[in-house]
Amino acid sequence: MAIAKAERLMNLALCLLGTRRPLSKRELRGSIEAYLEAGSDDAFNRMFERDKDDLRELGLIIETVENLDGETGYLARRDSNRLPPITLDAEEAAALGLAAKVWQQARLAGAASGALQKLRAAGMPEAEDAYEVHSALEPRIPVHEAAFEPLMLACRDRRPVTFEYRKGNAAKPEQRQVEPWTLECWRGHWYLAGWDRDRGAERVFRLSRITGRVRSRAGVFTAEVPDVVTVRETVESWAGETATRTALIRLRTGAGYPLRSRAVSVRELGNGWDELEIPYGHGLDAWLVEFGPDVVVQEPADLRADVVDRLRAVAKD
Numbered sequence: 001m002a003i004a005k006a007e008r009l010m011n012l013a014l015c016l017l018g019t020r021r022p023l024s025k026r027e028l029r030g031s032i033e034a035y036l037e038a039g040s041d042d043a044f045n046r047m048f049e050r051d052k053d054d055l056r057e058l059g060l061i062i063e064t065v066e067n068l069d070g071e072t073g074y075l076a077r078r079d080s081n082r083l084p085p086i087t088l089d090a091e092e093a094a095a096l097g098l099a100a101k102v103w104q105q106a107r108l109a110g111a112a113s114g115a116l117q118k119l120r121a122a123g124m125p126e127a128e129d130a131y132e133v134h135s136a137l138e139p140r141i142p143v144h145e146a147a148f149e150p151l152m153l154a155c156r157d158r159r160p161v162t163f164e165y166r167k168g169n170a171a172k173p174e175q176r177q178v179e180p181w182t183l184e185c186w187r188g189h190w191y192l193a194g195w196d197r198d199r200g201a202e203r204v205f206r207l208s209r210i211t212g213r214v215r216s217r218a219g220v221f222t223a224e225v226p227d228v229v230t231v232r233e234t235v236e237s238w239a240g241e242t243a244t245r246t247a248l249i250r251l252r253t254g255a256g257y258p259l260r261s262r263a264v265s266v267r268e269l270g271n272g273w274d275e276l277e278i279p280y281g282h283g284l285d286a287w288l289v290e291f292g293p294d295v296v297v298q299e300p301a302d303l304r305a306d307v308v309d310r311l312r313a314v315a316k317d
Helices: 002-018 025-031 041-057 090-105 109-121 148-157 231-238 257-262 284-289 301-316
Strands: 063-066 072-075 161-165 174-186 189-196 201-206 210-216 245-252 265-270 273-280 295-299
Touching: 002 025, 002 041, 025 041, 025 072, 148 161, 148 174, 148 189, 148 210, 174 201, 174 231, 245 257, 257 273, 273 284, 284 301, 295 301
Parallel strands: none
Antiparallel strands: 063 072, 161 174, 161 210, 174 189, 189 201, 245 273, 245 295, 265 273
């Protein structure tokens, strides 16, 4: 059905763009096979009106003209449907070429490559490919999460969504109602920033923790979208990246390599344990819980209490 409709829309668009005079419904019906197969005049009229509206929604400018006999005709003038000249300098062309490479692992790869080819055909300058010689250095942003595409479309269309989300310290996911603002990749992971309706506050969600389908909801946003959404800064703050103090923890020998890479200092305690001093910021307690029994917080006391509370919550679930 989808292929048949796409072919019908393409044929109608070609007829309207290829004529020098307005074509009546009767002429269009005789020119397009799908319209000839319509069971009745009413069925054809409904199909034609839907197709005409769909083409206009896609951006095709269709004119309605009445001839001397009072018959209505339709055409799409090429001048009205031609893009303005594309003028890009070398730096802009390089940025678009790099963007197309970045999306090679995503479902948008075909669209990105096709758009790049059209821009080059329209005169976009060929940019020197800095990665052509050293092909081992290839910019990539992997997109493996099924939630990426529906969330990207929801951000673009400003549509609220619901999804099941599993927090780092929770055994079971819970439903979230979110007004999505933007997506951003940071350190190999995708994050969504938006307004959490249930909590009445801005939140950042890691896409890999979204379970099940992302469902769109009708209605408009209830919160104002900020001019600048600082996803990266928020994630850094929650992960303790912008910490101004340090915490002292015990870590089992041979475990917790991400923590070791962040450590300010490491001291061997013996008996299979090491002592680490690590940056301490908002959200560090949730990260430490992920290492389970391999981590014991020594200082400060408030961090230790937060980790214990989270572990108890997980145990209850």
